[in-house]
Amino acid sequence: MSAExxxxxxxxxxxxxxxxxxxxxxxxxxxxxVPAIPQRRHSWPAWRxxxxxxxxxxxxxxxxxxxxxxxxxxxxxRFTNVAGPPSTPAPSSAPSPTPTPSPSTPPTLLHYDPNxxxxxxxxGTYLGADPFLVPVTFTVPGGWEGVVAGPNLVALxxxxxxxALNFSVAPALFANPCHYAGLLSPQPGPTxxxxxxxxxRMPGVTTTTPADVTVAGYQxxxxxxxxxxNLYDCxxxxxxxxxxxxxxxxxxxxxxxxxxxxxxxxxxxxxxxVIDEPESTDEDLADAADVRTVFSSIHFGLPSPGSSAAASPxx
Amino acid sequence: xxxxxxxxEEAFASLAVAVGNRLHAVAHRILRDTDLAEDATQQALLTIxxxxxxxxxxxxxDAWSYRLLVRACYAEGRRTRSWAPxxxxxxxxxxxxxxxxxxVVDRDQLERGFRHxxxxxxxxxxxxxxxxxxxxxxxxxxxxxxxxxxxxxxHAMRGLRAALEADARPALREVAQ
Numbered sequence: 001m002s003a004e005x006x007x008x009x010x011x012x013x014x015x016x017x018x019x020x021x022x023x024x025x026x027x028x029x030x031x032x033x034v035p036a037i038p039q040r041r042h043s044w045p046a047w048r049x050x051x052x053x054x055x056x057x058x059x060x061x062x063x064x065x066x067x068x069x070x071x072x073x074x075x076x077x078r079f080t081n082v083a084g085p086p087s088t089p090a091p092s093s094a095p096s097p098t099p100t101p102s103p104s105t106p107p108t109l110l111h112y113d114p115n116x117x118x119x120x121x122x123x124g125t126y127l128g129a130d131p132f133l134v135p136v137t138f139t140v141p142g143g144w145e146g147v148v149a150g151p152n153l154v155a156l157x158x159x160x161x162x163x164a165l166n167f168s169v170a171p172a173l174f175a176n177p178c179h180y181a182g183l184l185s186p187q188p189g190p191t192x193x194x195x196x197x198x199x200x201r202m203p204g205v206t207t208t209t210p211a212d213v214t215v216a217g218y219q220x221x222x223x224x225x226x227x228x229x230n231l232y233d234c235x236x237x238x239x240x241x242x243x244x245x246x247x248x249x250x251x252x253x254x255x256x257x258x259x260x261x262x263x264x265x266x267x268x269x270x271x272x273x274v275i276d277e278p279e280s281t282d283e284d285l286a287d288a289a290d291v292r293t294v295f296s297s298i299h300f301g302l303p304s305p306g307s308s309a310a311a312s313p314x315x
Numbered sequence: 316x317x318x319x320x321x322x323x324e325e326a327f328a329s330l331a332v333a334v335g336n337r338l339h340a341v342a343h344r345i346l347r348d349t350d351l352a353e354d355a356t357q358q359a360l361l362t363i364x365x366x367x368x369x370x371x372x373x374x375x376x377d378a379w380s381y382r383l384l385v386r387a388c389y390a391e392g393r394r395t396r397s398w399a400p401x402x403x404x405x406x407x408x409x410x411x412x413x414x415x416x417x418x419v420v421d422r423d424q425l426e427r428g429f430r431h432x433x434x435x436x437x438x439x440x441x442x443x444x445x446x447x448x449x450x451x452x453x454x455x456x457x458x459x460x461x462x463x464x465x466x467x468x469x470h471a472m473r474g475l476r477a478a479l480e481a482d483a484r485p486a487l488r489e490v491a492q
Contacts, residue, residue: 007476008444014425015344015445019352022339026353030335030360031328037361039322039368229390258390 128154139297171245178204196221220266227255392434428478
């Protein structure tokens with residue numbers, strides 16, 4: 001028997017030693033806490049509309065295509081002329097986003113669901129638009145899902161991994177995630193710097209100094225928000241979350257204990273867009289690579305007139 | 316599990332009873348500390364409850380729950396930093412010592428060697444050698460490429476082998492350091 005096999009045998013034997021029963025008090029502690037912890041179906045609260053039948057879904061898909069075509073025809077000049085990125089983009093910081101040329105094939109229209117139910121995405125390029133206020137195109141590898149959850153949120157995440165990217169418009173900051181006191185009042189001013197500075201000063205959160213960045217050709221600020229490693233001493237929100245901001249729809253963004261999120265705040269044609277990404281850790285190398293791939297494909301604005309988006313299938 | 320996914324707390328209690336022992340056993344073997352293992356298991360179970368509705372395929376529950384547990388172990392490990400992050404690597408071209416290893420098993424040496432591994436390396440060892448998961452499944456649980464799993468396992472086992480040999484082979488230890 002080789003030394004390697006022998007070491008394996010010894011280690012396996014050694015690992016067999018040790019406790020195999022979870023103490024009852026630990027289980028009791030878990031079950032005591034469960035009623036106070038809401039289940040997370042999405043990272044935003046769901047709100048319900050009457051269920052549509054299949055005809056309704058088809059109609060909605062057709063309507064979505066029509067809306068996108070109208071958007072392309074009527075709004076493209078506004079986004080390309082007014083909101084266009086600077087001709088000489090400033091140097092960018094990690095994760096080295098670069099403006100992505102319009103794809104040769106038309107992007108697929110990302111599914112819109114006001115309930116926020118994400119759908120599985122085939123690998124490819126997608127357009128998150130109507131009713132999202134700032135059309136955004138991106139390319140995903142396999143294993144991702146996403147949804148346009150309203151005018152203020154496009155959410156993407158890996159189905160099995162931890163990678164995620166959220167695009168938010170008009171977030172309102174909470175005053176103190178660790179000592180819940182509702183929304184900050186007054187809210188930060190309208191500029192990218194105003195929001196970045198307010199986030200950097202947010203009590204209870206460890207933050208980095210906002211740094212200048214350029215993402216997809218648009219300038220802005222980047223910083224990292226890190227929650228305390230345990231939240232036992234915090235007075236959390238009524239739903240038990242360490243809440244950072246809230247969108248007009250009621251959607252909230254929160255951090256788990258010890259979680260770090262990278263945040264990019266961009267001025268896209270006068271709209272303040274916030275991209276947030278749960279920061280990957282060492283064990284998530286594959287997820288991190290996928291997120292970087294998606295991030296580097298971000299392109300704001302509608303596709304070129306010759307390539308209107310196709311509707312994605314309903315779930 | 317489906318009932319628990321839909322918010323049935325009693326169903327989740329049954330699920331927690333069914334998986335709690337296994338998760339705790341894994342956590343203890345990774346963290347080598349009773350309190351930390353209990354905290355990690357508790358955190359993992361609460362995260363399972365919270366995120367269960369997002370599990371699309373119930374057949375993947377085991378891998379998914381191990382992943383949450385390992386993440387909780389990472390968090391506990393980082394919180395305490397009670398291990399040394401660096402491995403003591405044994406040169407691969409040293410003489411075979413299988414004979415000595417087959418007759419002498421020094422638990423203290425193994426324990427010390429294991430504690431010198433990072434939690435990331437320990438997790439690979441435990442998932443593969445305790446749970447008997449194939450490396451492909453370990454990669455899926457940890458969310459890392461299989462090459463990373465192989466590398467971590469290789470270095471971890473070399474570290475453990477070095478620890479087992481350390482006292483008997485002081486010269487080797489000096490060379491390795």
